[in-house]
Amino acid sequence: MSLALRIPFRSQMAYHWDSAQFSLAVNQYDIRLSQPHAPGYFLYVMFGRLVNCFVGDPHASLVWISIVFGSALPSILYLLGTSMFGRRAGAITVLVTMTSPQTWFHSCVALTYIVDSFLVCAMVFVLWEGTQNGGTFWVAVLTGTILALIGGVRQQSVPGLLPLIVFAFWRFRRARAAKLTLAATVATGFGIAWFLPMIRLSGGIGTYLEIIRRHAAFNAPATFLGGGWRALFDNVARVAGFCWNGLALAAAVLIAALFHRAFRMSEQRKRQWDGRHSTALKFLAFWIVPMMLLGTVIGFTKQPGYVLSYLPGWFVLIGALVAALGRRSYRTITTCTICITNIFVFVAWPAQWDQVFFGVGRTAREIREHDRRLSQTVATIRRLFKPNDVIVCHADEFYLYGLRHFQLYLPEYDNYQLAIDSTTIHPKGRPMWRARGGCLQYVAGLDLEKKKGIILVVPPKEDVGIFKQYVSLANITCLTNREPALYFLPVARRMGGREVLHTNSGREPVSRP
Numbered sequence: 001m002s003l004a005l006r007i008p009f010r011s012q013m014a015y016h017w018d019s020a021q022f023s024l025a026v027n028q029y030d031i032r033l034s035q036p037h038a039p040g041y042f043l044y045v046m047f048g049r050l051v052n053c054f055v056g057d058p059h060a061s062l063v064w065i066s067i068v069f070g071s072a073l074p075s076i077l078y079l080l081g082t083s084m085f086g087r088r089a090g091a092i093t094v095l096v097t098m099t100s101p102q103t104w105f106h107s108c109v110a111l112t113y114i115v116d117s118f119l120v121c122a123m124v125f126v127l128w129e130g131t132q133n134g135g136t137f138w139v140a141v142l143t144g145t146i147l148a149l150i151g152g153v154r155q156q157s158v159p160g161l162l163p164l165i166v167f168a169f170w171r172f173r174r175a176r177a178a179k180l181t182l183a184a185t186v187a188t189g190f191g192i193a194w195f196l197p198m199i200r201l202s203g204g205i206g207t208y209l210e211i212i213r214r215h216a217a218f219n220a221p222a223t224f225l226g227g228g229w230r231a232l233f234d235n236v237a238r239v240a241g242f243c244w245n246g247l248a249l250a251a252a253v254l255i256a257a258l259f260h261r262a263f264r265m266s267e268q269r270k271r272q273w274d275g276r277h278s279t280a281l282k283f284l285a286f287w288i289v290p291m292m293l294l295g296t297v298i299g300f301t302k303q304p305g306y307v308l309s310y311l312p313g314w315f316v317l318i319g320a321l322v323a324a325l326g327r328r329s330y331r332t333i334t335t336c337t338i339c340i341t342n343i344f345v346f347v348a349w350p351a352q353w354d355q356v357f358f359g360v361g362r363t364a365r366e367i368r369e370h371d372r373r374l375s376q377t378v379a380t381i382r383r384l385f386k387p388n389d390v391i392v393c394h395a396d397e398f399y400l401y402g403l404r405h406f407q408l409y410l411p412e413y414d415n416y417q418l419a420i421d422s423t424t425i426h427p428k429g430r431p432m433w434r435a436r437g438g439c440l441q442y443v444a445g446l447d448l449e450k451k452k453g454i455i456l457v458v459p460p461k462e463d464v465g466i467f468k469q470y471v472s473l474a475n476i477t478c479l480t481n482r483e484p485a486l487y488f489l490p491v492a493r494r495m496g497g498r499e500v501l502h503t504n505s506g507r508e509p510v511s512r513p
Contacts, residue, residue: 002071002098009346009364010063010108012371013409017397019059019110020404022048024438026058031202031211033440034424038208038215042198043152044112059408062110070107070114073121074098077312080125083132084280085320092335093319097312099342102246105362106305113305116154120309122146123161124287127168131279135172140179144186151187152194156299157309160291167286171279207425214423222300235296241358242304246311249341250318253334257321277320288313304360370400373460377401377484378409381455384479387412389452390488395419395466401459401484403435411438416446418470448491455479456487 014020018036025035025045036045044065051061074097082090097103106114123146130139143165151158169180202208220226222235244251261270274281291310295301318338325331349363381392392410394403396419403417415435420426430442446454454471458464460483464473471489479486 002074003067005098006067006070006104006107009104009367010067011110011367013374014059014405015109015367015370015400016111017399017402017404018112019062020402020408022062022110022112023059023408024404024440026052026061028439029198029201031198032207032425034421035440037423038211039155040198040202040208041112041152041154042194043149044115044154046194059110063108066107066109066111066114069118070103073103073107073114073118073312076118076121076125077315080121080128081316081319083125083128084283084316085277085323088331089316089319089323091319092322092331093316095335095339096250096318096342097315099339099346100246100250100311100315101248101342101346101362102242102304102308102311104342104346105364105367106308108364108367111305112154113303113308116150116157117308117312119146119150119153120157120161121312123150124164124283124313127164128280128283131168131171131283134174135169135176135179137175137179137182139172140169140183141186144183144188145190147183147187148190148194151191154309156294157291160294160309161287163290164283164286167283210425211423214425218423219300222302224297231300232296235301237358238301239292239295239307241360242301242307243311243314245304245345245357245361246307247314247318248338248345250315250338253318253321253338254314273324280320284313284317304362373483374401374405374409376482377457377480377486378406380480380486381410381413385452385455387414388450390455391416391446391448391451392455392457393418393446393467393471394457395462395470397421398459398462401457403433406457407435407438407440411435414447416443418467451491453491454489456489458485458487460484 011019014023021034021036022041022045026048028035029042029045029049031038031040048058048062048065051065052058055061055064074094077097078090078094080090081093103114103117106117123143126139126142126146130136130143133139147158147161147165150161165183166180169176169183172179199205199208202211222231224232224235227234247254288310291313295306301307322331322334322338325334345361345363347364349361349365351365354361381390391414392406394406394415394417397403397417403415406413406415417433420431421433426432426442430444432443432445434441434443434447448454456464456467456471456476458466464476464485464487467473473489475490477488477490479488
């Protein structure tokens with residue numbers, strides 16, 4: 001059923017800047033070209049390359065990976081919820097997970113988050129089962145293997161899992177240190193197995209570490225240590241908003257449960273419920289809390305998908321709380337109301353209500369509209385201009401309509417990004433990105449020889465003024481008013497012989513995850 005819900009809504013074109021990078025990396029993996037960006041996501045891209053052998057379309061291959069893992073996520077959470085709180089809680093967890101707008105959306109786009117979410121949940125399930133049966137050495141081997149897989153799919157999730165791993169192994173019956181050492185050895189061994197080829201494809205360890213350093217410096221202002229209280233507030237607000245989008249009405253269940261416990265529940269019932277579920281609640285806390293701290297106090301949260309490494313923990317808790325309702329009718333009504341609300345949010349949420357989720361609602365409309373706008377823009381450029389007559393310019397690294405999308409879908413056109421990416425190592429004197437023939441290159445400036453003009457791509461919520469520090473906007477012509485807007489700047493009509501490009505803008509790109 002989960003698979004059937006996701007297939008009709010799958011994205012046909014790369015949704016995000018990262019989706020396009022991952023798709024390009026399937027054919028040409030090179031972190032030096034930000035294909036993909038650091039820290040590498042090696043196993044995710046290589047799995048996409050494997051699937052592409054059968055599908056024959058890099059982006060579609062990655063989308064199908066998301067669909068399969070997103071459809072399997074409710075199943076692994078059913079096993080976890082059932083083992084922790086009983087079959088009733090497991091069944092409710094399945095329904096909440098399957099219809100959550102966050103999991104539904106990320107099951108339909110080419111991004112790492114839903115694959116990472118499945119692997120994290122598989123890790124949590126293995127650890128939980130290990131604590132229930134005393135923790136065998138096979139559990140340690142499986143733990144190390146899954147941890148290495150998580151590291152190869154989305155390295156950022158690994159640190160947040162370490163407190164849970166230590167907690168779980170501490171609860172094993174015997175040989176805890178030996179089992180933890182075995183798990184670490186297995187994780188290190190399998191990690192090296194994918195890390196070495198990634199380094200080889202990325203120019204060596206020195207180049208890789210320099211790129212990591214540049215990314216860390218670039219993202220530092222988004223962390224509490226680098227950006228102070230403002231950064232902390234922004235991260236907390238984003239985490240709250242993204243979780244709210246994933247939980248929707250289920251968040252109200254959490255709040256109601258807290259009030260019920262504080263003001264309506266007797267001390268005896270509290271002790272009884274806590275006694276039955278003490279270990280499970282501690283386990284969830286060691287899963288959720290470190291992950292949330294990593295995304296707020298230690299690191300940062302910039303994209304809704306970041307919360308998918310721990311949002312399923314909240315789904316399990318929701319399942320347990322609803323399952324604890326005394327009457328079957330209460331459980332049925334509450335579960336149905338949550339799921340119907342989730343379905344409405346994803347399938348039919350009106351655009352004018354988007355601010356309820358702080359403008360980051362993950363909906364089917366978002367995927368559908370992005371596919372339509374991007375395909376129309378690509379078709380318009382092809383209809384109006386021949387590849388040899390124009391170049392296509394992008395002011396900055398815009399997530400939804402940037403150079404990477406056009407590199408992927410307009411490979412026959414020269415595409416330039418005017419802002420310089422400070423996270424990559426560019427050759428001396430050639431700092432600018434140009435996509436030619438679908439391949440990224442570093443160049444000194446615009447090659448306007450024999451060109452009739454420049455197409456300026458203006459993403460939604462922006463205006464053509466984003467180009468004014470790079471080009472003279474005199475004599476521009478608006479080609480399309482729809483979003484993203486297209487403008488044409490004729491090369492032959494420069495003012496006073498002034499060069500079109502301002503070569504020393506100093507503009508930094510927008511941040512990316």
